[in-house]
Amino acid sequence: MADQREADGHAVKLCYLYTAVTELILAGELPKDTYGAAVDAVWENMVQKRMYVTGGIGSQAYAERFTKDYDLPSERGYLETCASVAVCMWAEKMLDYHQDAGYADVYEWELYNGVLAGWSLDGNTYHYANTLRYRKKITGYRQDCAHVEGQRQPWFACACCPSNLLRLIGNLARDCIRIRDGVVYVDLYMGAQVSAKAPDGRFDIRMETRYPYEGEVGFTVGTNRAEEVELALRIPAWCRHYAVRVNGESIPNQVRKGYARIRRRWKDGDFVHLSLVQEYRFLFADGHLWEQSGKAVLTKGPLVYCAEGTDNEELALLSYWTGTAFTESEKEMAGKTIPAVRCMGLRQTDSAELYRFAEPKTEPVELTAIPYFAWGNRGETDMEVWLPYRNTLPDMS
Ligand SMILES: [Zn+2]
Structure with a gap:
């Protein structure tokens, strides 16, 4: 497996396997110099050559698997909801491995497109496969599209996708804000309240936004810490123009590894406004x-x-x-x-x-x-x- 360089085989299982491998590298249980090369190469091959524009993966229903580079048929691809969930799981580990916002970009894109398409707006029905094209009188007729449903279903005989999707939604509170080496990373923008306790005090963030429909995000800081804290706000790759203000004042900031970083001694009630222009x-x-x-x-x-x-x-x-x-x-x-x-x-x-x-x-x-x-x-x-x-x-x- 350390020699693997391509995203191959069953799409869900590949991402589960590599989620675990990345976690074991992080834990020091697998050597980074050998398995790390496989993790990076397989991720790059998946994202750059074998991923649909929605983030979906698995180009073929037979064996529910990846096929070859650039083979991404819109209508008959498999694109299982579980596979999109699994990409998010792996992305979360890759983010921890590299501390690079590019992995959170993939997580976010996958979440709002590949994953969320699997769930009806009323919350009661699900897609197992997430096609990019549906033809009302044709798709359901084709033998090679037998896995594609025009309507979401209340349940499946093999009901992996509904529970997997709901598990991911349940993990968003954990995944939207991470604290690593004293840096507070905001990876996903959504209504959330996160508290970080440290020996020298607390650092709380309340995040309010209409994201993903709008790119305005407000953060209210609650803290009694005397030390400086670095707040790292992800600037998504799709965003060409953004601004950061603290208590109404524009703040010069440096984007490093995809995060706009603000390091300062925060006061209770400080308000940060991030504007990500959506076009x-x-x-x-x-x-x-x-x-x-x-x-x-x-x-x-x-x-x-x-x-x-x-x-x-x-x-x-x-x-x-x-x-x-x-x-x-x-x-x-x-x-x-x-x-x-x-x-x-x-x-x-x-x-x-x-x-x-x-x-x-x-x-x-x-x-x-x-x-x-x-x-x-x-x-x-x-x-x-x-x-x-x-x-x-x-x-x-
Ligand atoms: Zn599934």
Whole structure:
């Protein structure tokens, strides 16, 4: 195993195994110089070449396994909820191993996309497999998509995913703020209250935010410590502009290993405001990705968006226009208000013949996208994460 360099085999079990190996290296039970190389190489291979844009892993239902680099089929991939949970578990150990915020970036992306898609908005039903494309009359018909459900299920004969997902949610209080070597690391932004006791006093943080829908986060410090404490706030890789203020004043800070660091003698009631500017941005696929090349995914902050047939007619005919403006809106589903976004795209207007020599005609059309985790909460419908993209609109004059 020390010789392994690729993410191979059963997706869930690989992450469980490497979670344990990383923990044993941290505990000094396995040698870092041999097993450490395997841990780093397998992680890099998984994240850089074998992970879906939602964070999902496991490209094939047969043996529920990884396949080869760049093989990430949208519709028939396995992407088990447990596998996404397992990536979070391993990421948490890698974070402790390297103290680098890049691992928390993966944890966060996985949490809000790969994991959360496995759970219905009303909390009562679950996805075992998290497909990136669902075609209402086709996916359920295909033998190689027999594992894909258009609707979340109340339970499974092999019910690993629901309990695994809930265990992870239960661990978020542990994983959002870590204290290591006297540094208080904030890795995940969410409503939370964490208390750290030290021989020379206490250091409490109350975190308030509407994250992931908004990037504003407030921290109220409660402390009686006389010594300086370093607060390290993760600046996610998706974030191009951020600001930190303490008690209303902009604070110069240094980003090291992905964390904006503020070291000072804190007073009881000090208030830190972190602003992480969230923008709608398209993600594009590397040319090696046979199925996704020439397509784009809409994102905002840590959320991957998708388009559903409920909001968009004939999804197969639609493309994104990368020059679009965005209009925020909301959708009511399963008793919840979920953010949605409208943008301009294109629709093919002359779809008739299966193949023909004339280039298809298109016209501008308004598209609606919702966060991927919320798909499939309004009845069975088409869904697509990757849409073709154009960087120009057709001349309609
Ligand atoms: Zn499972």
